[in-house]
């Protein structure tokens with residue numbers, strides 16, 4: 013099938029995916045849709061009744077922080093209380109992207125305007141001016157309105173179908189911004205540190221695929237990571253629609269993301285020069301879209317109104333710094349990192365960026381990107397803000413009362429300076445000399461009422477809802493200029509953080525302690541924070557023997573290549589494992605040191621690989637051997653074979669050599685699937701090509717591939733199984749009957765008269781589907797929804813096709829399924845897809 017985006021479908025996952033992105037607005041039955049006026053305030057839909065959009069603490073906090081001027085306050089609040097209009101993006105690497113764009117520009121823009129009239133002129137959908145090539149669209153209807161309003165049904169159906177297929181992605185407009193500032197190129201190695209549910213990962217993949225020719229892959233790759241296993245599943249589901257071989261989904265802690273440094277392993281094990289060439293996993297680009305309080309999403313998640321407190325942001329500040337610092341450590345010199353949050357809170361935004369810049373001491377620059385995306389309305393970052401802790405406003409660390417030093421740390425304030433109580437000058441020490449001030453703290457005894465940062469934080473961007481009727485977002489673009497400086501290890505800090513952790517956990521587990529909402533939120537965040545600090549401390553302890561000063565470059569998490577890890581490595585690198593071990597592995601799946609996670613194994617079974625190459629006539633131009641992996645250590649029971657790009661292959665080999673530091677949840681493009689019993693019993697090749705893998709391998713196969721006329725191609729899509737004698741083009745039926753039993757590929761013949769597989773030329777517009785050649789008929793091996801969508805695309809693209817599709821509706825002749833066995837095979841294949 014041409015184009016990416018025909019991923020496998022799992023109903024349960026789809027449901028989770030939907031639920032995970034669902035809004036929870038309650039609406040009365042009598043409500044009517046919004047008037048759709050594009051101006052921010054006019055678009056506020058008064059008929060929507062959110063259950064609670066009041067929070068005094070929120071008002072007080074943001075009024076004081078001055079993120080909008082007092083004159084704008086009412087407009088800001090009015091917009092942030094209204095539902096968020098829907099937005100979506102066309103997948104630029106889809107084969108049908110320009111068809112879809114034309115359909116939106118010419119068909120839906122006009123008909124939706126006409127339909128939504130109500131007497132008034134409405135701009136129902138429009139491209140987002142700041143997004144390149146009219147690929148991202150804004151709709152003045154919220155997602156709920158799109159679902160409820162009958163007149164919008166066709167548009168809604170279109171959105172649903174194309175989203176499911178992967179041709180479009182529904183995504184909040186402002187969430188599309190960070191990847192655009194990352195300046196991604198196809199050869200880049202990209203780390204998306206906190207990636208779930210994956211909309212930005214999808215965007216990053218689109219960008220690296222943008223100028224890729226059919227049958228080839230970009231040189232770069234994306235590692236998409238998320239700590240939360242369930243959210244990771246959403247991410248996998250989301251990115252499956254992209255059908256990519258250039259993605260690894262991992263499940264590591266971002267602040268401890270492994271550096272996969274080869275040096276230690278090398279000292280004990282000899283590896284080839286080739287293996288040494290990628291001695292460490294470093295990235296050209298890092299997206300650091302950190303966990304945050306999320307108040308920029310209030311318009312689509314109104315339940316947050318009830319929960320919001322300043323403590324949410326305060327509690328995340330440290331974790332955000334740790335994740336950003338890890339991102340910078342993993343970045344190549346010269347590389348760029350985008351730090352972003354969907355929060356408006358300066359403590360999670362400017363304060364984090366400022367602290368990171370201070371820690372990096374000149375090795376990292378905050379870039380001025382004010383000339384980029386000029387149509388995107390945004391506001392400069394703040395240089396002044398305050399911290400609110402337990403109901404008290406604090407202008408500087410000096411204001412923090414003694415026992416709250418843990419709640420409001422110096423890095424939260426604009427200057428980042430630590431306050432130390434004045435020391436009496438004349439106190440003599442035991443030796444008669446003056447006492448030294450405490451060396452571990454930067455001292456600042458000046459009287460500071462309100463602090464201002466001396467860093468160029470105005471280079472950060474804050475997008476606020478009422479500027480362009482959107483959600484809110486914060487973005488900062490950083491560039492690494494030189495290796496990060498070493499950080500002196502502070503043993504006292506270790507002790508403190510461990511004590512702190514114990515204290516917090518005690519408090520959380522003690523039912524007699526009754527927290528307020530604010531306290532509760534904060535405490536939860538503190539647990540996360542302490543846990544991560546403890547983790548880094550453990551790493552540091554392990555490293556202590558070798559390094560007293562721990563460089564911030566990838567060292568802290570590199571100490572995980574254990575003996576065991578390396579032993580596992582050898583088992584998998586060398587391909588086959590001993591059978592007894594394989595049986596054991598089946599019982600308890602192990603990925604190196606990760607228990608309960610399927611292993612990632614290079615698939616090196618020569619006999620199977622050769623039979624696939626022979627059956628499909630795969631040309632030597634296609635890098636095949638060494639690019640296949642499975643998730644089952646027993647080759648005889650491998651159900652699916654995945655294809656990986658060269659970049660992913662290099663990363664996986666490195667990961668194996670360093671003891672599987674990456675906890676891999678998903679990797680590779682599903683290329684082949686084992687035939688099921690009935691279908692596969694007579695076929696000479698045990699594996700069929702999957703829909704996802706077909707676009708990539710299509711230009712490289714020379715056998716089991718045929719051109720079909722438009723009418724026969726459409727009939728296959730419509731009737732699913734057709735007897736050889738029933739094809740309109742008898743010669744095609746004849747050729748099809750002579751194919752070998754099993755999987756084959758049918759290509760839609762173009763007007764330029766391609767006739768046989770010998771002359772078949774594949775380009776970006778080639779449309780092909782996987783089929784099954786049975787004894788008396790040909791059956792399609794594409795899911796019903798994919799067939800439906802492809803028919804839809806063909807009819808939109810071409811008037812001639814539209815006519816054939818319309819005519820074939822009346823034809824009943826072909827809809828004969830009188831051969832029991834063929835029906836069984838088709839049903840079985842469809843169920844497997």
Ligand SMILES: C[S@@+](CC[C@H](N)C(=O)[O-])C[C@H]1O[C@@H](n2cnc3c(N)ncnc32)[C@H](O)[C@@H]1O
Pocket residue numbers: 187205206207208209210211212213237238239240243264265266267301302303304354
């Ligand atoms: C703002 S969301 C990311 C949204 C995502 N970038 C997207 O565009 O779809 C933050 C994510 O961070 C994850 N997360 C929280 N703590 C983390 C940690 N310590 N390491 C990695 N991911 C973490 C959460 O599970 C959540 O999915």
